[in-house]
Structures are given as structure tokens and as C-alpha cells.
Amino acid sequence: MNDARSGEPSASMDDNSDTAPKTIDAFFNRLGGKADQLPKRLKQFANYIAANPDRVAVSTVAELAESADVQPSAVMRFSQEMGFSGFSQMQKLFRSGYAQKWPDYATRLAKLREHGTESPSALLAEFVEVGRASLENLLTTVDPVALQQAVDVLARAETIHMIGFRRAFPVTSYLAYAFEKMNVPAVLHSGIANMNMEHLIRPNDAVIAVTFAPYSEMTIDMATKARATGADIVAITDVVTSPLSRLKAIQLLVSELDVGAFRALSASLSLAIALAVSVGAARNRM
Numbered sequence: 072m073n074d075a076r077s078g079e080p081s082a083s084m085d086d087n088s089d090t091a092p093k094t095i096d097a098f099f100n101r102l103g104g105k106a107d108q109l110p111k112r113l114k115q116f117a118n119y120i121a122a123n124p125d126r127v128a129v130s131t132v133a134e135l136a137e138s139a140d141v142q143p144s145a146v147m148r149f150s151q152e153m154g155f156s157g158f159s160q161m162q163k164l165f166r167s168g169y170a171q172k173w174p175d176y177a178t179r180l181a182k183l184r185e186h187g188t189e190s191p192s193a194l195l196a197e198f199v200e201v202g203r204a205s206l207e208n209l210l211t212t213v214d215p216v217a218l219q220q221a222v223d224v225l226a227r228a229e230t231i232h233m234i235g236f237r238r239a240f241p242v243t244s245y246l247a248y249a250f251e252k253m254n255v256p257a258v259l260h261s262g263i264a265n266m267n268m269e270h271l272i273r274p275n276d277a278v279i280a281v282t283f284a285p286y287s288e289m290t291i292d293m294a295t296k297a298r299a300t301g302a303d304i305v306a307i308t309d310v311v312t313s314p315l316s317r318l319k320a321i322q323l324l325v326s327e328l329d330v331g332a333f334r335a336l337s338a339s340l341s342l343a344i345a346l347a348v349s350v351g352a353a354r355n356r357m
Contacts, residue, residue, distance in 0.1 A: 213325070307325060
């Protein structure tokens, strides 16, 4: 039975709200486990959600369906497949959680003041603590098999290309520095002066693409083009449904905790140095 006002199934004894994800992270963890089993159109919508998560909080069913090139019924079925009673319940989760996950810097500073952590010493203590927790999480989020595969692919690549912008840029720039010190052929795609070096990526090369939600469209676009040329892709990202997953990338997952909505890069940089040193050692053995 449908609610005439919303077009969604009305609440009933079959309401599955108790099984719905309670957080955005839980939502994407569930999606990661279900994505490969979803029907074609639902998987298409899932890919759109992964690439444009912020749109869920501000769009109607019709708008999301049009953007993802699926029928509105697919949006409804996807919501129910994920454990929600309907789209409205899923949107409520995104509005309360996801839409506030990356506020502007003025809002972040205000949040720090609310929690009384704005003094330098208090902030240092907070960042040390979340850094420690993020590093501990890294041991569980990075699949050892995927890490070995990434090292193998990068070790045999003719040239390694690093692509990552905004918050991810410190990670790619550090990788470039480490590879240069180990005489590993590598190119940092920085975007400085709007210089486009995509033409340097060849079929026997490999790309390390680094992006975290909200994902960099430039990173995704460049990685997609690199994949089309035949280059292998190693992704350092946050969830299994990252847009880079569509490229059949080897995914190394990192979950960084935050302090007042400010996120450090403790785990990401630790993964980067481990990856770079492993690749350098593997190339020396070849």
C-alpha cells in the first residue's frame, strides 16, 4: 500500500527501519557488501550515489533518477534494498549526517569553540588521539592481499603517476618525493599552472589515484582516462563504493577520524610511506 502524498510504501508491520543503517559510514559499508549483487539499474544508481553522495540530501527522487539515468522506481527499490522503508528515510540519514560532514571552515572553527578544544595544546592532544585511532583502524581497513597486489603492479610499471588534489595532494606529493629519492620513475600530476600532463600516461604505466569524499572530479576524470589507455590504477580512498571502484582499481581503504570536522592525514601518509618503501624494495629485487 502506497502513501498517496509521497508515492512511497506506507509504514506497516513490514517497516524495516530497525535494519536501516544508522550512520553514513554504516550505509557505505553495507553498500560495499551488496554492490556486486545488485541488479543492473540499482547498481547504476549505487554508483551515482557513491560519486555524488551530497546530492541525496538536497534532491528529490525524480531529480536523482534523472541524474543517474534510471527510473524513479529504481531509486525507491534501492532505498528498500539498503534497509530503509523508503527514500524519505534514506534522505533523512544523509541530511542529518552526510550534509554536515564537510562544513565550511567558519563552521568548523565554531564547532571547535563549542567543544572547548580551540587552544593549541588541547587541539594537539585531540589530533594526537584521533591520529592514533586512525592508525589503528588502518590495520583493519587495508586488505593485505590488495596491498601486495598494489606493490606488485607499481613495481613492474614503467612509470608511476600520482594523481590527487585538495586534501589528497599532500599524500601524492609525498609519494613523488619518496619515489624520487629511490630513483623510481614517477610523475606528480599537480595541476599547477593548469598544466595537463595526462598525455604522459602510457599503457605500461600505473596510476596512484588518491581521493576522499567529497571526491575530486578532476582525480576521477584523470584516472578514468588513464584506465582507458590501459594503465593500472591503485586507489587510496575511503570506502569500497568510491567512484574509483568503477575503474577496477586496486583499492587501499583509509578511514581518517576528525577533530571538529578537521581531518588530519595520519593514516593516509603512513600508508603512503609503507607503499612507497615496499615498491622501492620490490624494484630493487627485480
